[in-house]
Each structure stands twice: as C-alpha cells, then as structure tokens.
Amino acid sequence: MKGASTIKSILHFLLVVLLLLLPCLAFAEEPMLRTTDPAPPSPPPTLGRKEEGRGVMEFKAGEIIVKFKEGIPQAGVQSLLLAEDISILDEMDNLGLRLLSVPQGRELEKAEELKRSPLVEYAEPNYVVQIADAITAGPDYSFRVLDVEPNDPLFLSQWNLPKIEAPAAWDITTGSDRVIIAFVDSGVDLTHPELKDRIWINTDEIAGNGVDDDGNGKIDDVHGWDWVNWDDEPLDDYGHGTFVASIAVAETNNGIQMAGVSWGAEVMPIKVFDERGDSYHWHIADGITYAADKGAKIINLSWWLRSGIDPQPVRIAVNYAYSKGALVVAAAGDSFDSSYLYPAALDHVVSVAATDRYDGHPDFSTYNDKVDVAAPGDDILGLYQDTYARLPSTRFAVPHVSGLAALVWSVNPYLTPDEVESIIESTAVDQVGDPAEDTPGRDDYFGYGRIDASAAVRATPHYLEVEPDDGLYFLVCDDSNSPSRKITNPNTNSSTWSATAIAPWLSISDPEGYTPSSVTVSIDEGGLPGYGLHTAPITVTSTMTNHVNNPKTIIATVNYSSQCWRNYLPLLFKNYGSY
Numbered sequence: 001m002k003g004a005s006t007i008k009s010i011l012h013f014l015l016v017v018l019l020l021l022l023p024c025l026a027f028a029e030e031p032m033l034r035t036t037d038p039a040p041p042s043p044p045p046t047l048g049r050k051e052e053g054r055g056v057m058e059f060k061a062g063e064i065i066v067k068f069k070e071g072i073p074q075a076g077v078q079s080l081l082l083a084e085d086i087s088i089l090d091e092m093d094n095l096g097l098r099l100l101s102v103p104q105g106r107e108l109e110k111a112e113e114l115k116r117s118p119l120v121e122y123a124e125p126n127y128v129v130q131i132a133d134a135i136t137a138g139p140d141y142s143f144r145v146l147d148v149e150p151n152d153p154l155f156l157s158q159w160n161l162p163k164i165e166a167p168a169a170w171d172i173t174t175g176s177d178r179v180i181i182a183f184v185d186s187g188v189d190l191t192h193p194e195l196k197d198r199i200w201i202n203t204d205e206i207a208g209n210g211v212d213d214d215g216n217g218k219i220d221d222v223h224g225w226d227w228v229n230w231d232d233e234p235l236d237d238y239g240h241g242t243f244v245a246s247i248a249v250a251e252t253n254n255g256i257q258m259a260g261v262s263w264g265a266e267v268m269p270i271k272v273f274d275e276r277g278d279s280y281h282w283h284i285a286d287g288i289t290y291a292a293d294k295g296a297k298i299i300n301l302s303w304w305l306r307s308g309i310d311p312q313p314v315r316i317a318v319n320y321a322y323s324k325g326a327l328v329v330a331a332a333g334d335s336f337d338s339s340y341l342y343p344a345a346l347d348h349v350v351s352v353a354a355t356d357r358y359d360g361h362p363d364f365s366t367y368n369d370k371v372d373v374a375a376p377g378d379d380i381l382g383l384y385q386d387t388y389a390r391l392p393s394t395r396f397a398v399p400h401v402s403g404l405a406a407l408v409w410s411v412n413p414y415l416t417p418d419e420v421e422s423i424i425e426s427t428a429v430d431q432v433g434d435p436a437e438d439t440p441g442r443d444d445y446f447g448y449g450r451i452d453a454s455a456a457v458r459a460t461p462h463y464l465e466v467e468p469d470d471g472l473y474f475l476v477c478d479d480s481n482s483p484s485r486k487i488t489n490p491n492t493n494s495s496t497w498s499a500t501a502i503a504p505w506l507s508i509s510d511p512e513g514y515t516p517s518s519v520t521v522s523i524d525e526g527g528l529p530g531y532g533l534h535t536a537p538i539t540v541t542s543t544m545t546n547h548v549n550n551p552k553t554i555i556a557t558v559n560y561s562s563q564c565w566r567n568y569l570p571l572l573f574k575n576y577g578s579y
C-alpha cells in the first residue's frame with residue numbers, strides 16, 4: 001500500500017501549507033484589523049429595558065421622570081440633583097413633573113436612589129409606548145387596504161354607523177365645530193379632503209411669525225403640535241392617527257368617501273407617536289396636558305401601555321385633563337383576557353371594549369371590571385394614506401365614543417365630563433351580545449352596553465344657543481330693498497328649534513340646514529306703521545321634549561326712513577357694528 005501512503009503524505013503537506021497561509025489570507029482580506037486601531041465605538045443605546053409586569057419594558061436611555069412632593073423648597077431640589085449629578089431636561093409645571101438627565105445605563109439605579117429621598121413622590125424611567133402593542137398574538141395589526149374602491153358612497157359599507165343609530169342622532173345634531181376632540185396619536189393628515197376643514201385652529205397663536213404668541217412654549221402651534229419632531233406640523237407619518245380621526249369626524253354629506261360619527265367636531269392633532277408608532281410617557285403626558293389647556297373637550301387615546309403597569313405620568317396628566325373639564329376615552333385593549341391595561345384602567349377614563357357587526361364580543365377585546373361601554377371595533381373602515389382600510393381593534397372602538405361625546409356636547413355645551421359619560425352609559429343598549437357574556441346590566445365584556453348615539457343625544461337636555469342672541473338691527477328705506485338677516489344655531493339641526501314673531505312687518509322662515517342651522521328674518525316694509533324706530537320680540541324655542549333655557553327672546557329693531565343717507569350718518573357715530 002505504498003501508493004496510498006504517498007498520497008497521504010502529499011495531503012498532509014498540502015494541509016500544512018494551507019494552515020501556514022491562512023493568517024496571510026486573513027490579513028489580505030482585512031488588513032486594517034491587524035493594526036492597533038481601536039474598534040469603532042458602537043452607537044449609544046437609545047433604549048433601556050426592565051422586566052416588569054407582563055414583560056420587558058423599554059425606556060429611553062439617559063432619562064428619568066420625577067415628581068417632587070408639593071411644597072418642597074426649590075433649594076432642596078437643587079441640592080439633591082447636584083448631589084446626584086443630575087440635570088433637568090424639561091419641566092411640566094402644571095403636573096409638577098420633571099424630566100431629568102442621568103448617565104445612560106443607570107436610569108433604574110438613579111430612579112431608585114431618588115425614590116428614597118423624602119423630597120420625591122415618585123421617580124421612574126421614561127417608558128416607551130407602542131401604539132400597536134399587542135401583548136399576546138392577536139388580530140392582524142398590519143393595515144389591510146381595500147382592493148377595490150367602491151363607486152358608491154362608502155357610508156353604505158360602514159356598518160358601524162347605522163349599528164350605533166348615528167343617522168337618527170344626526171336628525172338632532174351632526175356636531176358643532178365648537179367641540180374639539182384631541183387625538184393623542186401619530187398625527188393627522190392635515191390636507192386630506194375629508195379632514196382639512198375639521199382641523200382645530202389655535203386662535204391665540206399667529207401663524208408663521210416665529211413667535212410663541214400664546215406663551216405655551218410652542219412656537220406657531222396653530223393646529224396642534226408635533227412632540228416627535230418638536231415643530232408646528234403634527235403630520236401623520238405612521239397612518240394610525242388619520243385612521244382613528246376619520247372614524248370620529250370625517251367630513252360627511254360632502255359627496256365623497258366616508259362618513260364620520262360627528263361631522264362637525266374639530267380635530268386637535270397631538271402627535272406623540274413617531275413613524276414606527278413609538279412614543280414615551282413624557283411626550284404623552286405633555287400632549288394630554290396641552291390638549292386640556294387648549295380647550296379640548298374630548299381626549300381620544302386609541303392605544304394602551306404594554307405590561308399592565310400603572311403609568312404615573314399618564315395618570316397625573318389624565319387627572320389634570322379631567323380637572324379641566326375634558327372627557328378622556330381609551331381602548332380597553334386587545335389582550336384576549338381580563339388584564340388591566342392602561343390608560344383605560346385609570347380613574348376618570350372611559351374604557352371602551354369592541355363589538356362586531358352582530359353585536360358580538362370579538363375574542364381579542366379585553367374584558368374586566370374597568371370596561372365602561374362597548375362600541376364597534378371590528379372591520380372598521382377608516383382613511384389610510386390615499387385610500388381606506390378595514391381594521392379590528394378596541395383602538396377603533398374608541399373614536400365612536402369620542403364622536404358620540406362630541407354630539408352630546410353639541411346638544412348641550414354646558415355638561416360636565418361626568419354628565420356626558422353618564423348619558424352615554426345610561427343610553428347604551430344592554431343585552432345585545434351572547435347572553436353568557438352580556439348579562440343584564442353592567443358586565444365585564446360590554447360595560448353598560450353597546451353605545452346608541454340617537455338615544456344619547458335625545459336623552460341630553462337641549463341647551464339652545466343662537467347667534468346673535470342680543471338683538472337684530474335693520475335699516476329700512478324707501479330707496480333700497482328690504483334687508484334680511486339670519487339667526488344661526490351653531491350646535492343643532494333644523495328639527496330642534498323654531499323662531500316666531502307676531503309683528504306684521506316681520507317674517508321668519510322655518511329653520512334649515514344640518515349643524516349649524518338657521519332661520520331667515522325678513523322685513524315686510526308694507527307692514528311697518530310708519531317712519532321711525534319699531535321693535536318686536538322674536539321668540540326662539542327648542543322643539544325637543546328634553547330641554548333647558550327655553551324659550552329665548554331676541555328683540556328685532558327696525559329704523560325706517562324715506563332715504564337711507566339720513567340713517568347712515570348718525571350710524572357712523574352710534575357705531576352699530578352689527579349692520
């Protein structure tokens with residue numbers, strides 16, 4: 001077997017040569033690594049992690065949120081921060097919260113140290129919130145875009161609106177633009193034809209002058225604010241906020257696309273979620289506070305926090321918003337179980353569960369003793385980018401309740417958040433679902449029941465408001481046409497009120513229009529008894545059976561002369577601004 005031995009020797013030789021060459025090959029491939037240069041530094045971590053509650057909580061590296069006890073001297077706070085080598089990044093004076101800068105990697109340790117100080121009420125990391133956070137495997141959260149854009153109005157395929165009796169509610173009101181819904185979300189498409197005329201305008205701020213005119217720390221925040229990019233354009237680069245807002249307030253009866261629950265409400269975009277759908281407790285707490293300070297009546301929170309821990313900054317912000325008269329509405333969650341999810345499980349938050357088109361309880365919808373009401377939250381149509389999507393989630397049940405609260409507040413702008421919540425809950429339809437789940441009265445699956453918009457607005461005591469409410473002034477002359485003026489009701493539909501007068505020289509039309517609605521008051525010159533000043537009362541009456549402040553009287557005054565120049569001259573000095 002000499003030949004075999006020779007082959008073995010040759011192979012052995014080749015192996016040795018190969019082994020000797022290997023370092024050279026490696027060197028030829030990556031010559032720079034053989035020098036003494038240090039390895040390039042890895043990028044700083046942007047997130048920390050902590051085992052908590054139901055899983056791992058992520059938080060922003062280098063930041064913690066602290067609330068100092070009330071009445072603590074500032075000097076004490078300063079020396080504590082100095083001793084701990086901590087600096088202040090941001091402050092929320094209304095909530096008494098401070099965002100502190102701490103060394104990266106030591107967030108939990110620093111929070112624990114501060115918690116031991118008698119000056120500190122609580123301290124915790126600046127936790128991450130994910131808008132589409134599913135804590136267990138759940139429904140498909142990716143946006144499913146419709147294959148075919150229907151030629152017929154999309155309202156016909158919005159099963160959710162007739163289900164909650166929205167069309168019958170619209171006989172009473174289609175929603176006043178005086179009611180603002182803040183969407184604490186990923187922003188809103190400000191130029192979408194279905195939303196652009198619904199965007200709230202901050203009248204205390206002058207656009208584009210580079211000045212913080214209303215002194216709230218945000219320059220030129222004319223239509224909300226973007227906490228992610230810290231600018232005045234809360235645009236939606238994720239798609240969620242536009243989808244949610246369209247369910248509540250899409251422009252309706254405009255001949256295009258879809259319908260919203262409240263056609264008239266205004267949208268305040270609070271952009272705190274970024275293009276991946278992530279946010280932080282600090283931004284969310286600040287966004288909720290901003291919305292409450294700027295007069296939002298409803299704060300829509302279509303998301304929940306992972307892990308089920310009680311979020312202190314969000315809790316404090318929600319309590320603040322409630323104290324300012326806002327109704328906070330949040331998703332019960334898509335947990336498939338009975339876990340408490342926040343913010344829905346907080347006090348002063350309406351927790352909304354989902355129903356399907358058969359008034360069933362979808363498996364994903366969280367059930368627990370915090371659930372207040374149920375609303376359509378399965379196969380819900382909304383605007384997504386340049387088209388539509390149909391999605392399931394308790395996140396999309398929330399804007400139904402927000403839109404309904406806007407309708408209720410339109411019928412009566414003077415209700416408290418507790419009164420609005422009570423009307424929505426007491427008129428919700430009980431025992432619509434599986435009898436094993438939807439037991440008589442309140443239950444953990446449906447809360448007080450599936451919302452009924454028509455019943456809610458009809459149970460709301462109508463507070464009739466009209467403009468002008470202090471009198472109408474007319475100039476009537478032989479040498480010009482007789483004038484007419486409008487009395488406008490900005491809050492409710494034409495069916496809810498009427499206006500009458502008994503003077504032979506006054507005629508008043510029936511109310512017309514949705515919301516706003518109006519009557520036209522005309523002067524019949526021939527009925528006037530002669531030249532001079534004449535007055536007559538106009539009686540404005542709510543025709544709803546359930547009303548307050550009723551009826552109202554508006555005085556109509558006519559100044560009648562042969563030639564109008566005789567009237568114009570003294571008017572310049574009397575300053576009748578209403579003409």
Ligand SMILES: [Ca+2]
Pocket residue numbers: 205212213214215216217218219220221
């Ligand atoms: Ca400002």
Ligand SMILES: [Ca+2]
Pocket residue numbers: 205206207208209210211212213219220221
């Ligand atoms: Ca400005």
Ligand SMILES: [Ca+2]
Pocket residue numbers: 194250251252253254255256257258259
């Ligand atoms: Ca539309």
Ligand SMILES: [Ca+2]
Pocket residue numbers: 430431437438439440441442443446447448449
């Ligand atoms: Ca029930």
